[in-house]
Amino acid sequence: MISAWVIVGLTLIILGWLVQLYYSAGKKNYSVSFKFVVIYGVGCILLVIDAFQKEQTLLWILNAVTAVIALAAGFFAKKARP
Numbered sequence: 054m055i056s057a058w059v060i061v062g063l064t065l066i067i068l069g070w071l072v073q074l075y076y077s078a079g080k081k082n083y084s085v086s087f088k089f090v091v092i093y094g095v096g097c098i099l100l101v102i103d104a105f106q107k108e109q110t111l112l113w114i115l116n117a118v119t120a121v122i123a124l125a126a127g128f129f130a131k132k133a134r135p
Contacts, residue, residue: 058106062099069093090127094120 069092076086097120104113 056103056106058099058103062096062103065092065096065099069096085126085130087127087131090123090130094123094127097123 069089072092073086073089076082076089097116100116101113101120104116
């Protein structure tokens, strides 16, 4: 059974990619969107919570690493903008 954490987390990840697609295809801005990174990072954190609750150690560690990398990329993307 899929938990609500997974459904919301994956929905946020899809929403983040839609935001990035809008900026890339719609506005022709090919840099990483800070909004994408934040939404994607929150989605990953929700996946970490779900895996932690289900005691799936490898899965929550991998999702946590993904969230940290995404948020670090967002930090540097935000820092590079004027």
